[in-house]
Amino acid sequence: MSKNLLSALFGAAIAALALSPSVYAEGQELAEMHAEMDGCEACHADGEPSEDGEHEFEQCQSCHGALEEMDAVHQSHDGMLMCADCHMPHDSNVGDKPTCDSCHDDGRTAESASK
Template structure:
């Protein structure tokens, strides 16, 4: 059977796409806080390594690396002035790659897709 170069190229491209879209297996889930500790210890987020009473210092630390909510995408922008990063991203509870959903706080059925239309 003779297989054309176009068919082989298409099959190869499909295989690469499937590989790129497949989930990457990790040995152990890692909390957001653990990842930040690897960068610069607890001081990466906490002044003197200790949590602040109101979370303001930690919020400033998030913004110093990731930017303000207003500078981020359309999902983050409406929360500027209303929430701090840890309100949704819970660094000591969430694993790297976990994403909070709208229904974590909103019970009206909104999703990122519905608000970004």
């Protein structure tokens, strides 16, 4: 195939994805959304939670990237927290964003933490 044809097909695919409605609705439970993708094994080894949460943490990072690669709010928690400490998949919904005051009571905000 020619490069122009491949470029056109790629561009059309990107446009179709950008214009298509999201498969996952705000308000849907995070765990449910992940289970729809690949069953409980999307996050859990053999579908069962690990004792220490390490396997699940590694699964998060395999799709979403490491905390050290994310924005300043995530970077400051690298080495101290696992994803599920803030983004509780069985207690949070798609679109929920934890706030600093979920854990900190000293007036921190995402904006102040990223400075």
